[in-house]
Amino acid sequence: MTMARVRNLVNGLVIPHTDFLELSKDKDQYIRILIPLETCIDSYHSEEKFGVFRMRKGDIWILESTVPHSAINLTSDDRRILSLDFRYAHVPSPHYSMIFKDPSMRDETIAPALVLRTKLDQEDLQDYLELLSARFNEKDDAEQILLKLSQVQLRFESPVSDIYRNLTEVAKLTKRQDLVEHCEKMRKFYIGSRVMNERFPLRKGIT
Ligand SMILES: [Fe+2]
Incomplete structure (x- = not known):
């Protein structure tokens, strides 16, 4: 095990991201498992291909962290998750089953708590992007717009990467090259x- 941490997400967003990007050569050696310790009714996870879902107590999740994913808690209640990283430096393509000593604990008949989403009309989306562009005045506003777009993605069918695509669309609507580049x-x-140790500073409420 290379890392164990508990993170409480309260009224906030884990910004859409992919993990291990800076370790691209060795990323296949890592397996991350997530164990919800405390959940709340209005907190969600989103993964590029899998969709939007809730993590429930008793679940153990292995996410494909090399594709875009995010998390959001819309409430001010606690949502605590234990995150464990394992590294198998000498095993080619390690499988998560290697982590668990007792395979009988695993019950694949339990369906995940997937969130049903609806189709979003292109015209509706465009209207919303235009509305957001009117609130995009400086680079720092990008985070709040990203938060709004993340909330939309919870309810309407679209992959996580669309959040960034739409963010850039909003920037383009402002006709400000500096915002587009940002x-x-x-x-x-x-x-x-x-690259390793590269940082992108964020404000409070978004991690
Ligand atoms: Fe992640």
Whole structure:
């Protein structure tokens, strides 16, 4: 085990991102499991292909963390998750089953708590992006717009990466090149490519 941490997400967003980007050469050696310790009714996880879902107590999750994913808690109640990273440096393509000593604990008949989403009309989306663009005046506003777009993604069918695509669309609507460049830089940092120890400063409420 290389890392164990408990994170409480309260009324906040884990910014859409992919993990291990800076370790791209060795990323296949890592397996991360997530164990919800405390959940609340209005907190969600979102993964590029899998969709939006809730983690329930008793669940153990293994996410494909090399594709874009995010988390959000819309309430001010606690949502605590234990995150454990395992590294198998000498096992080619390690499988998560290696982590568990007692395989009988695993019950694949339990369905995940997936959130049903509806289709979003392109025209509706465009209207919303235009509305958001009127609130985009400086680079710092990008985070609040990203938060709004993340909330939309909870309810309407779209992959996580669309959040950044839409953010850039909002920036383009402002006709401000500096804002467009800022949003593209954000996208690249979080779901594109980044180097070891590179940081992108964020404000409170978004991690
Ligand atoms: Fe992650």
